Amino acid sequence: MYVGRFAPTPSGPLHFGSLVTAVGSYCDARSKKGKWLIRLDDLDQERVVKGAHSNILDTLDSYALFWDDEPIYQSKQKHIYTHWRKKLIKELDIYPCVCSRQTIRKHSTLNGDEWIYSGYCKTHSSKDKPIRSYRIKLPTPCSVSIDDLALGLITDDLCKSSGDFVLFKPDGTPSYHLASILDDHYSGITHVVRGEDLLLSSLKQAKLQKIIGLTNSKFLHLPIVRNKEGKKLSKQNKADPIKIALASSTLFNALTFLSQSPPSELRTQNPSDIMNWAVENWKVSSIRYEGTNVKAEAAIHSTHIQDD
Known part of the structure; x- marks a missing residue:
């Protein structure tokens, strides 16, 4: 249905x-x-x-x-996010990121309105700096595809267009991408209709769904x-x-x-x-x-x- x-x-x-x-x-x-x-x-x-x-x-x-x-x-789904945070920390390659926006701009390139994260914190020590987020190390290959109901097949390499993206804030709050796919999963959402400006978000979410074992949504971008x-x-x-x-x-x-x-x-x-x-x-x-x-x-x- x-x-x-x-x-x-x-x-x-x-x-x-x-x-x-x-x-x-x-x-x-x-x-x-x-x-x-x-x-x-x-x-x-x-x-x-x-x-x-x-x-x-x-x-x-x-x-x-x-x-x-x-x-x-x-705001009433926090118990779900807590469960998945504990689960994903054990199962995925997640690392702390201390990068400020200024640092990200300094070490990254721009893709439209979004900075492509360079992976700076994968190779630099973060012991003496406050943690700003937790990122997922994208498994290779980084390719992902969605079959948009209007635009057809869209394929991207997230290592090139996005880089490792945020999963959690320092306090454990899930990122927009993680919260969205979890909410969709528990609500039984099969189709996501949204603006074309969120195409990269859809690709990230489709990749994340696959990584953590959730059913991929179907998309229509307006x-x-x-x-x-x-x-x-x-x-x-x-x-x-x-x-x-x-x-x-x-x-x-x-x-x-x-x-x-x-x-x-x-x-x-x-x-x-x-x-x-x-x-x-x-x-x-x-x-x-x-x-x-x-x-x-x-x-x-x-x-x-x-x-x-």
């Missing part, structure tokens, strides 16, 4: 980019008669904004993105929503929150961004009718990955016009 999920971080309200991911994830699950779960990635409490949990859930409900089962909170400066729409770039009062037009714009060609009369329908149409007519093959920043700007601008 198909089991999908949407896993926002409650660091603020949803914006248009996060809505596109939610809509794509929801449609892909429901069109295959699958379940759709909600997980709040609230493990990093420093990023959590008070009230964001309920705001996100209320927004999804108002947009007719109805989930199955109870929402899952990472086009990145960008602002008019060409930057990814995000909370860090001060993306505007989506508004409950504009649910219908914003859903219409999200479907347009995903190249689903909703009929114009759908724009004024209620959110439930829009999402029913979206599920019935969902086509992964229609998604386009070129010129999406132009479409995004038009979609966002259209939403703002209706708000005036």
Whole structure:
């Protein structure tokens, strides 16, 4: 059975980019008669904004993105992470890393927005410095492949594109990659739908799933929503929150961004009718990955016009 999920971080309200991911994830699950779960990635409490949990859930409900089962909170899964930390420390080649961000930049090369870790701490003593993280020594060969439902087969060599990546923080808190695959495993997630900007994360997670013996997820990466400066729409770039009062037009714009060609009369329908149409007519093959920043700007601008 198909089991999908949407896993926002409650660091603020949803914006248009996060809505596109939610809509794509929801449609892909429901069109295959699958379940759709909600997980709040609230493990990093420093990023959590008070009230964001309920705001996100209320927004999804108002947009007719109805989930199955109870929402899952990472902060309530710590017993799972503790069990796996003890297990993996015994079974994997994990080493302490004392590298600051400055040290990583000094000894590494940049791959897009991410630094390729050089393995500095595998060959340098760390006795006199505070431990900043624990990294996994990637077993060779470092190659990994995922068969994306839209983009096809994607293969990478993580030794060249990433290097050894972090598994735990000094206090034992799991990294995003480890927590994500453990949460997906215990929730029975079969399909992960996310933005194309997380492609390297997906490759890391697929490799990690294989290393520790978990079933590989299937992936679908959606086009990145960008602002008019060409930057990814995000909370860090001060993306505007989506508004409950504009649910219908914003859903219409999200479907347009995903190249689903909703009929114009759908724009004024209620959110439930829009999402029913979206599920019935969902086509992964229609998604386009070129010129999406132009479409995004038009979609966002259209939403703002209706708000005036």
